Amino acid sequence: MTALTLAARDSATMLRRNLRHMLRYPSMTFMIAGMPVVFLLLFVYVFGGTLGAGLGGAAGGRAEYLDYVTPGIILMTVAGAATATAVSVAMDMTEGIVARFRTMAISRASVLTGHVAGGMIQTLLSMAVVVGVAVSLGFRPTAGPVEWLAAIGLLALFVLAITWLSVALGLVAKSVETASNTPMPLLLLPFLGSGFVPTASMPEALRWFAEYQPFTPVIETLRGLLLGTPIGDSAVVAIAWCMGIALAGYLWAKRLFDRDLVR
Amino acid sequence: MPNPPSGPAISVTGLRKSYGDKVVLDGVDLRVAEGTVFSLLGPNGAGKTTMVQILSTLIRADGGRVRVAGHDPARDPDAVRAAIGVTGQYSAVDRFLTGEENLILMADLHHLGRAQGRRRTAELLERFDLTEAASKPAATYSGGMRRRLDLAMTLVGDPRIIFLDEPTTGLDPRSRRTVWRIVRDLVAGGVTVFLTTQYLEEADELADRIALLDHGRLIAEGTADELKRLVPGGHIRLRFADAGGLESALRALGEGYLDEDALTLQVPSDGSVRSLRGLLTRLDDRSIEIDELSVHTPDLDDVFLALTGRPDDKESVR
Structure with a gap:
């Protein structure tokens, strides 16, 4: 019990440290929110008319495409955020301060949980900005309070999973440059899923990949919660993916952080 | 506590x-x-x-x-x-x-x-x-x-x-x-x-x-x-204007390490004022002119170099 309280206390201290970093150097946070906003504008105003017509809905066109693409864009935020987290972890590891933390009688995991909690706050705030912009463009979710809560819960779980994975990617990277590149594939996954066009429109091999990769069930669940489209078994699959990635990322990160060390 | x-x-x-x-x-x-x-x-x-x-x-x-x-x-x-x-x-x-x-x-x-x-x-x-x-x-x-x-x-x-x-x-x-x-x-x-x-x-x-x-x-x-006591490396280093002075000094003192190129003589010494005075008196008695004199007392550098067997480059360090 006391060990747990101490762990929570040290993690809170580390979280304060990470939040302070973010406040002092806000450019990273702006970049995380900025990139999906640019993609949103691009896809709605440049491609939106054509892509919306292809959706074959009653409304058709740009307005319908805005509704369709917003969930995918929201998830795209995690790709940029993952890079930010991986970079900040990798940078931390090159600094002597982490060696200092390791020689102190503190909860060892707190260094990592501080990064995870900080990264989650940063990402969820960026997502809120993206949603705000989408709403200002005319995005009209049909969700009630319960659906909103469920959507936020789903996003939090997804962000938790990807953030633990990014922490591991930051730890495994030999340099800060590598750390800024390894999470890049995450940026492509919304495209190679149901984020921008329905998977049914893709060639068979790609469609197979798109339907079974983790972003698609999360996007479908989010779309269902916000816009009332059918969810089916996507929710269960999405939660399973999130928990699996979170656990794998956590174990990997912990192993990397503890390697060659005394406990 | x-x-x-x-x-x-x-x-x-x-x-x-x-x-x-x-x-x-x-x-x-x-x-x-x-x-x-x-x-x-x-x-x-x-x-x-x-x-x-x-x-x-x-x-x-x-x-x-x-x-x-x-x-x-x-x-x-x-x-x-x-x-x-x-x-x-x-x-x-x-x-x-x-x-x-x-x-x-x-x-x-x-x-x-x-x-x-x-x-x-x-x-x-x-x-x-x-x-x-x-x-x-x-x-x-x-x-x-x-x-x-x-x-x-x-x-x-x-x-x-x-x-x-x-x-x-x-x-x-x-x-x-x-x-x-x-x-x-x-x-x-x-x-x-x-x-x-x-x-x-x-x-x-x-x-x-x-x-x-x-x-x-x-x-x-x-x-x-x-x-420092491990290394009895203290010495007095004398430099002379010419080879003649160098040789007479060696004869006068009876011991020392000669470097004919640098015209220097290293004489073992504990670096004390008494031994320095004795040495100078002996050279003075024979009117041998000294160009330059330095006293080298053993420091940890000597210990370290002696024990690790690295080349002794203290001339350049001095």
């Missing part, structure tokens, strides 16, 4: 560590008494940092018995961590945070409580002459300021044993003296200091006992004076 555990602050027996084929520490034994400064002296790659990393719970030894503050770093790392403070070779400050925030971070991690943490922070900023720079990010600090902040952070938790791994490497002479003063103050307060350094002067200045580490083995241990 209860009585500190009796016995040495640090004791190490038969410590071994290798990375693959490379043996870094090859059976090291040492004891550091409480409240003293122990200096581990050695060239780059001797194993000094590895030693500090093992003692400060950062890495695990391959073999041997280690006790720091009475605890085994491998089996009870948190007990060791609670007793120690470490200032590594590379500055261990958070450069995105200000000096004050860095210290408060340490206070929070030591669970000092808000008021006490602030008080301790203010006190350390004052003591390490950082009050003016307290609200600037550490990234803007000079090397000396960063090292002082680093040391201040180490002291937030009031450690009984402090490891300083090459604390003055890369510092200018003035900052180096400041660090030395801080170390002396700490020891005066009863703290045990384990210091590694490449600088013989530094070990000589600060340490109660010095151990020389070379290729993972301790090749000598003792006080600075004891070590």
